Amino acid sequence: MIGELTANQAVSPNGHTSLPQAGGLNRSQLQRLVRSGLLSREGPVLLPSAAARAWHRSGDPSLLIETLHINVRFVGEAMHALASAPLTHDQLLRLAREEYDLPWATTGPVHNRTAWLSVTGMVDLFDRHLHLTDSGRDVLARLALGTPASDDTGVTTRLTLATGAVADLIDSLDETELRARADGANLYIPGTSANGGSLDALHMLTEAAIPSITDTDFVRFVRANFPKARTAATARTAKEALKALGLIQRTSSETWSATPGAIAWIESGEALDLARTVHASLAFFGEILGELNATGRLTTGALAERSVRYLPNRQRPLSRAAVNTRLNLLEACGLVSRLSQTVYRTTPLGLAFKDSLPCLSQEDALSDRPADTRADCNPSGRPDADRQSASPGEDIAAELERAARDSPNHKRLEKAAVAALGYLGLPGEHVGGNGHVDGRVRFGIGAGSAILGVEAKSAANGRVVEQPLFGLADHRAEIGAEITLLIGPGFERRMLREADDDPAIAVIETELLAEVVRRQDHTPLTLDQLAPLVDPALRAAQRREALSGYWQAQEVRSQVEYAIVGLLNAEAEDPLEEGGWLDLTSIRRGLRSRGYRVGEDEVEEALAFLAWNRIGVVQRSERGYRCTAGVHAAGMRIRALGHQWSAAAHHREVRPSDKESQP
Template sequence: MQQASSAPNPHCGKDEMFPLILELVRRIGDGEATDLDARPQLSSVESSKSWRKYSYVLRSMGLVQNRKGVLQLTPEGSELLADESRSRLASLMAERIRLFAEVLRLLVREPLTVEEANAELIESYNLDWTTVNNTRLRMTWLEVLGLTEWLGERKQSATAEGRSLCATWDVVTPSALALPNSGEVVDIPEPPEEIAALLAHLAVTDGAQEARNTYNIWVPSPKEDPNKIENLRTCIAAAEDQLEKDALLGFIANRFGLKRSSVDSMLPFVRAAGLLLEVRRGVFMATPAAKAWLRSGSDIDFIRILHANMRFVGELIRAAKTNVPRNDVYREGITYGLNKDKVRWLTAFMLEAGLLIETSWSSVQATATGLRLIETLPLADPHLPEAAEDLSPDLAQSTPGQPVEPDELSLIVDSLRRSAVDPGADGAAPGVAFEVYIESAFRHMGFRAQRISGSGDTDILVQWYDGTGSLRTAIVDGKSTSSGRVTHNNVSDVAIDTHKEKRSAEYVAVIGPSFSGDTIQNMAKRKQWALVTADELGQIVSSAEALGLRPADVGMLFEVPDGLSRLAGLIDTRQRELDILSLVISRLKTESETEEAVSARDVSLIERGSPLAPNVDELLDTFGLFDRLDLDIVRSIEDVQDPRYATYRIGDARSAAKRLRAIAASIERGL
């Protein structure tokens, strides 16, 4: 089941859909799609979107691929370019889109309304669709491609061409999705010695289950090489002997046709999964367990290694002992600290390894092999993520999937300040509460943050992706003192250097209530440490929440000597941008009462005496933002060559604001 789950929606009129696809394919074939943020000038639609937005449609149809930021035709796209017929596109979509051919088959059998076809699909294929939108879009495409026609009573039926073409397509019948007998007894190979040792350690060591990590998962899986486990095997095999980081990542990028920066996100996963070991700084080698997997060639051995190092691996199979919707599996994954995207990756691994089977387009069930495997694995019980366990009861009620409410944000900020001067806060061991709240603060801002603590290691490990997509790592040393002052006597530079080396960190921050004396300031300057007070961190968390700052923005606080001051400047700039946005909306609303259209230059002149006094360039940036959001916030009245004199009126700004809030809420629900 490698087809796309949803039909592509080009967001244009029916009459424009087919001509738009053809024109886009021609332009890409001519090599025009080299800037994904550019908007092509198209004759098939009145208002074009960016190449990036069109790529989502064309990639789901299997017509294009993204090669290092440039859109190129796939073999299927070249086929359509050679035969620009509706029937050719229809056949390509039947191969690529789930239930596309199956909908036409229903309409060949008898005329149906959208609702009738939708109900039959749901019943026959065990779908969890709650609206008719998926079916409606498929039937719209069939109509656009000339394969169906409208009859009376809102029903559609296959045309003669539709009947002829459907007879040539492979159609998945409901019986083809029947689950093989999972009650059969199967034998699975014993794990190699190196992998068996990992599982034994997991079974007998206190805290080992909880120590398994939840790092983001990423493995190259281009269309021409879709098998994720096999691709991962190729990557790890390249490091069977010691290999420098740049050489390894360069090999992966070249092998799979990816940007070098895109591959950086893979390294933390393969290390966390126990597949790759940093033998010395910047030099990596496959772990003994990974080498054993390479020798055995067994996908089950890969899953065993993954289970020993990451949460919700064997437990995922257990969650699917019986036929269950994927959404139920995702919800179970949350109790182990994983989000939906991570569970999707793990599910894909299980399907490729033959441990799960898709019983419908939206449900999975363990195979006999999967059930036999989990009998041999030490499994953990569901539990809340570590950060929620360590926090005070009130704060622990906020789960990772819920947006943090303002009073909860205040709780994080207040708790930072309180625990900074109370080492025994919340009845915990000295300094523990402060470390937990530091971890919570960084997590709330979108960082990967993990409280480690303990002898010989850092207090908190913080990671994020910078503006170039490169993974950055910092260690944080939290210092809680009842005196309210941290001096050089409270900090061990030798220990911090050791922790930094151990975690291959690029940055160090020491966080405390305040810092006293020139000695610690000079030490921090010499050692390139960022000294951050609890008050400063609290202000940064509040600003990140209010202004939507990314980890790539906030991460500059770790940069010395001027990271904190540059971050303060960025916060001021972002606040000014929002203030100018409010001013522009207010001015447009005022002018709308007389139905006057205004330009950026007009607003600049009108508001030059106001406290903000925005200049023309700032106003052009604001109008450009409105245009990029494309939500009818403002309406262009007269477009002229000099953008300073282009005029605007206010649009449906209130509805646009509600729409943006709805989008933001949906994003937060998915996290």
């Protein structure tokens, strides 16, 4: 099919073509052919690239493989690996992940590449191993191979310019317009989010509104075309999402039409036109690209917490689901790449795209808020040296990040690492000096506690080069520790592998440690929940994912508690219901209607917490449960507990003689 498609003179970017066999390619598949270098865009149509035409004329498969290698990672590199010895798909996957930092969870991407190599005669598969053929060796000798790299630094990319209605949208984005964008707290795009499915869904829904569509017909269209959106409420939510994304607008009390920007995207088929249109309408969209680039590998949960800094019309952060919808769109447009289930990074195209956009900075978003709701952060997310930060945790995290790059002053990171661990509940002290451990901390209390050694390595370029690890055992013996915490901004690949393989070393990147410290102010973890941070059985790349489960559980727990108070308050305000009582079954049913599917034990635990006499916002009787205070009062009482503990700690630190001298 690909050979037949490249022989055609022009193809619509929306997937329409006169070739019956090519018409089976959907829009996302055509976009992949563009990224593979086989199709090129010229105005509103896709044409075979010069390389594709040369391959089609000659029939030489080596030209196809050379084109794919130039445009797709891990094609020639896979051939290079097979030149040394036959390998299985699993072994190639391990190589792609460890040597080239490719974020692949399954062998699917490897199979995709080796399928091309197999049909072109470059590799042969037998005995479950891939073998490089003589033809493959001849082609490999002509390829310029890349070197393993953990990022895309130095990669150049060509950014297509905005034109027409989309360019007008971007040009109109002054600070007032950026502030007026929709929060998009309840975004729902029907269909799948993977493999460009979200773009196909948006394309289909937007086309349905050209020239116009009624409310009733839109709901009917969604329910007819998307199996998972069968209810009228879900279809209406999808319609509101398209409005928030800037793709449809009301033209009467009953009808909707596609916006000029959306029509321009439909005509061009250019994913960046969609991204620009969405950015012009939706808050915290293009700004995500800057956050990921400036702050490092943030999880979706961390991005959700930071979102409130860019939402001038909202006092609460976005949900993880709302952030995930944004990330799925950015990924489908090629602006971010997924490193794991919850971690993304900005692509070179994304960086160029971000620089071309007017974006709302944190200071701009927060400048009109009351002073007590502002976050004193600059656009990079780190506090200025001469400005008071929002919390001690922010100060400690920021110092840790700065110290990690201050390689001439190695003791600075040693002290910062000990301070960060102490803030998390691992008290200790800085030691330092030649031949000694950098620090020691204690995990746990009493007889069950354990001493951990701290070794901190800074690097100005963010990557610690090869350093011997054999002396760490002596350092552990010196302080009676069983585990070494090796802390640094990043480590050279071979050093990281050696440390990860050592059962007595837990590798912790300063970026993750700083994130844990920052989160501890708002999503605190217990010591048991923090265990993955210092567990030597986990590799460095696995720690964030292990902690994310606990963070997510904490967030869900808080959301459930908040929802329970809201449900009971609504029941109390209902004039038809006497007393405002709800039994456990009714509460669980109400939570399900709000999207929370939690077990009975979890609901009872949350109710017991809210009924605790130190909070006392829920009352229990044989009739069930009811609220004795509003949502705001409940939040104030919970926050007050923290203030009481701080006051108690201050009182404990005041000496008796000081108290006697106070009036």
